[in-house]
Every structure is written in structure tokens, then in C-alpha cells.
Amino acid sequence: MTTGGRQLTSILDAPGAPPDCDLFGLWNEELSERLSDFGLLKYRIRQLETALYRQKVSDIRQVTTWPKELREQVAAAGFRVGLPEIVETFRSVDGTERYLIAGQDGQTVETVWMPEGDGGDNGDFQGSGDQDAGDEDGAYDSDAVVSKKNRTRATICVSSQIGCAVHCQFCLTAKLGIIRNLTAGEIAGQVAAVLKKHEAEPGRDRINLVFMGMGEPFLNYDAFMAAVRLLAGPMEIPESRMTVSTSGIVPGILRFAQEKVRPKLAISLNAPNDAVREAIMPVTRKWSIAEVIDAVRQVPLRQRERVTFEYVLLGGVNDRPEHADEVVKLVRRAQFPAKVNLIAWNPGPGVPFTMPDAGDVARFQARLREQRVPAFVRRPRGRDIYAACGQLKKTGSGR
Ligand code: SAH
Ligand code: SF4
Numbered sequence: 203m204t205t206g207g208r209q210l211t212s213i214l215d216a217p218g219a220p221p222d223c224d225l226f227g228l229w230n231e232e233l234s235e236r237l238s239d240f241g242l243l244k245y246r247i248r249q250l251e252t253a254l255y256r257q258k259v260s261d262i263r264q265v266t267t268w269p270k271e272l273r274e275q276v277a278a279a280g281f282r283v284g285l286p287e288i289v290e291t292f293r294s295v296d297g298t299e300r301y302l303i304a305g306q307d308g309q310t311v312e313t314v315w316m317p318e319g320d321g322g323d324n325g326d327f328q329g330s331g332d333q334d335a336g337d338e339d340g341a342y343d344s345d346a347v348v349s350k351k352n353r354t355r356a357t358i359c360v361s362s363q364i365g366c367a368v369h370c371q372f373c374l375t376a377k378l379g380i381i382r383n384l385t386a387g388e389i390a391g392q393v394a395a396v397l398k399k400h401e402a403e404p405g406r407d408r409i410n411l412v413f414m415g416m417g418e419p420f421l422n423y424d425a426f427m428a429a430v431r432l433l434a435g436p437m438e439i440p441e442s443r444m445t446v447s448t449s450g451i452v453p454g455i456l457r458f459a460q461e462k463v464r465p466k467l468a469i470s471l472n473a474p475n476d477a478v479r480e481a482i483m484p485v486t487r488k489w490s491i492a493e494v495i496d497a498v499r500q501v502p503l504r505q506r507e508r509v510t511f512e513y514v515l516l517g518g519v520n521d522r523p524e525h526a527d528e529v530v531k532l533v534r535r536a537q538f539p540a541k542v543n544l545i546a547w548n549p550g551p552g553v554p555f556t557m558p559d560a561g562d563v564a565r566f567q568a569r570l571r572e573q574r575v576p577a578f579v580r581r582p583r584g585r586d587i588y589a590a591c592g593q594l595k596k597t598g599s600g601r
Contacts, residue, residue: 224284224306225262226254226394227387227428229436240276255436258398260285282306286391288399298584300594303395305388309381312416312594313392314359315400316583318408354400354407360392361594362426363417368449370470371482372516373592374550375416384417386428393433404439411439413446413465416594420446420454427461434463441465442504447512449485450494459500467501468510468543469494473520474528482519495536508539508576514592515563516547517556526569533575541576548582548590 228236233247242250249267253259262277289310290302297317302310365378393411402409411433413419419426426446434441444465448454458464471491473479479486489497498509511533515521533540546563547555558566563579570577582590 223280223282224387225250225281226284226286226391227385227432229255229432237276237281239279240272246272251436254283254285255394255432256438258285258394259283260287284387284391285398286311286388286395288395292584292587292589294584294587294589296583296586298587298589300584300587300589301392301396301399303392305384305391309364311361311364311384311388311392312589313361313396314415314584314589314594315396316357316359318355318357354402354409356400356402356407357410357412358393358396359412359415359589360389361415361417362389362413362419362422366417367421368418368483368485370449370472370485370592372472372514372547372553372555374553374588374595375592377552378416378595380417383422383425386425386432389425389429390432390437393437393439404437409439409443411444411465413444414468414591418449418451420448420451420458423454423457427464430465431463445510447510449483450489450491451485452489452493452497455494455497456500459497459502466507466510467498468512469498470514471511471529471532471542472514474525474532478520478525482516491532495532498536499538503538508541509536511540511542512545513542514545514547515558515566517558517562519555521558521562521566523565523569526566527573530570530573530575541578542570543578543580545580545591546582548585548593550588550593550595 222236225233225236229251230247233250234242246268250265253265253267257264259265260283262281262283263273265273284306286303286305288301289304292300294300299315301313301315303313304310361384363383364381366373366375367380369376397404397409413426430441430444433439433444441463445468446465447468447470449470455467458467470483471479472483473491476486476490479491501509503509511529513520513529529542533542544563544567546558549555549557567577567579580591584590585593588594
């Protein structure tokens, strides 16, 4: 029994966080506490935060605002920065880059960089003239009016777990199962590593974050929200430039509704009714569409904020005109400001669906719009390097 107990403990411990000598991921009191042996004054902590989150140093010895002696002492005590490292890069013909980023235990996660055009569109959406660029451009975020010249504009797609426990039938990540949760430092660290690579600065450049990489953010809620606070705090990315997508984890949505600092919310609807959704997203058996929508209704929306319903179009499964009519009814019944983002399914090896016809995608969008439901078609990014939605699966060769 004792042996069994010990084994169980070590199994439960095994997929946990890297050792707690990593400083990246901590700020404010957390940093003071972790380094309490050194009796650092507040300004020393602030200097360290600047080095970690603005300069993005990868070694404590690079914290040049600290006396050399202090740096040596902290390093000698075993503390590390622990900034995750890009170990592999895949470049798409469309400019998208997919990275494998390694944490301290060598496990890799996937992160995607999507540069955006200058047309005023989000770049993540098709066309440019008639979509809700205002919303995507951060209409309730006053810095959107600053001159756009010479600014890097990109969206970073961030992972929240390695693998995923939600078995959506159309998603390649689902095939991995859940390997482990990421820590707050590992989630925010993906953003830091990618910003550093592109020499991008959130204060100057227009950086959007979407928590739509590997994993279900609301099944790693505490680490995910701690990462959001870090990103919105010392990393200076406005929360209005962040969007989190969930497959509809109701307890997570209810907690999210209480948050003061939070990203915008996207719900992976993907089906016109519970029957179709259950077949492609078994999580529907736990929480029906109506229960998810009820939970979303608890989220106090900011001025001009809309909830996004994501809808992956699967050829012949959920892309018929009558499905569009059902989606219209769902959105109307929701009674909160919403829009629908249509995503043509991205294929992956061993995933048994077909892509929808381009004509069906356009008809689906038109049918929603005719009934006054705002609907946009997401442009697939980096399909050739398996960087598009639902294609992330720790593939070394891009295959
Ligand atoms: N786990 C979260 C966030 C990551 S998935 C969620 O499911 O919401 C991000 C989006 O990609 C979701 O809307 C999901 O429905 C979509 N997606 C998954 N697999 C896809 C695929 N093969 N093609 C297109 N979109 C996909
Ligand atoms: Fe997980 Fe999202 Fe993929 Fe579903 S779509 S398996 S929730 S990553």
C-alpha cells in the first residue's frame, strides 16, 4: 500500500511544473517572496521585472541594473530566469511562423506568429473591406488611433496545455490526449520568446494574443489567468488585445465572469444543435449549448465588446443552409452582442472529415448575414506548416 501510494504520488508529480528556481512567471510579491533570502528592496524587484519582462534576458547575469555581486549570488543559489526557448521554427509561404518552444524539462509546446497586413484588417480574417475591423482593431482600446506606420502588427497564438483532454473529433491536438498543464511562466514565456525573436515591443507594436493554440485554457484555469495578469501587467499587452477560446467549460466560464482583468471571450460552438455537437464535441454531453450560453450571459461585457462564436465548417456535417438558420436562432436567443467566426476545417492526418466547398462557406456566411448575424470567414494561416487552427500536434517535421 505504501509503495503503491508512493508510486501514485510520483506519477501525479511527474507531469508537474519545472523546478521552482525559475523566476520567469513571477512578479511583484511573488518575486520578493521567492527571493526573500536576499532581502531585496522594492526597487531591486522592479529592476528584475524590467529585465525579465521588458528586456527578456535569458540569464540572471544579464540583469545589468543589479550589482554584479548580487547577480552572482542569486545565480549561485540556483535561481534561473527560465525563459522558454525556441528550439525549432517552421516558416509558411504566407509569412506565418510556427515554433516549438521548450520549457526547462525539455517538453515542447507550439506557438504561432501571424504577421498582419496593413489593410486595416485583422489579417486573421478574409477580405478587408466589410468586416468588423473596428472590433478586431480594439475599438474600445484608445491606443488603436496612434499612427500605424512602422509598427509591427501580428497575432501570436498561444498554447495553454501540452495536448488536450477534450476529445473534439476534428482536432489534431486531441489526438495527443493531455500530456501536462503549462505553468503561467510557460504560457506567458511563449509570448516573451516570440516577441524577443521579432524584436517586437507591445508598447510600440500592435500585438494581439489569441489563446487558441494547444489545449483548453479553462481546464488549466489558474495558470492561464496568472499568465494573463503577467501579460497585461509587466508585459504591457492590453487585455483588449487578447482573446481566449474555450470549448465550453462551464465552471471556467463562470469563474472568468468574475475576473477584473480578462481577455475577450470566444466560444467554440461548431454545431447548430446539441445532437451534431455531441457527435463532434463529446464535451457537449457534460455541458449543453444552452448551459454554455447561460454561463456566457454572466460575463459582464465591456463597451462595444462582443462574444465570438467560432464555427469550424466540416464538409457535409454542419455546413448546410438549415444549419446556418439554427445558428441564427442560437445567437438571437443568446441575447448578448455576438459575432460568428467561420473557419473552414483544416485537414490533419488521421482526422476523418472533409473540407467544406468554398461555395458552401460563402453561402453559410451570407445566410447568417442576411439574418443580421455578423459573420466573418477566418483566413487559414500557415496550413502548409501545420500551424493553422486545430493542426498543432508537436510535429517535428511539419507533418
Ligand atoms: N481548446 C480551445 C482553444 C484551442 S482550439 C477551443 O477549443 O476553443 C482553437 C479553435 O480551433 C477552436 O475554435 C477549434 O474549434 C478550432 N479548430 C480545432 N481543430 C480545427 C481544425 N482542424 N480546423 C479548423 N479549426 C479547428
Ligand atoms: Fe482541445 Fe480545442 Fe482541440 Fe477541442 S478544439 S481538442 S478543446 S484544442
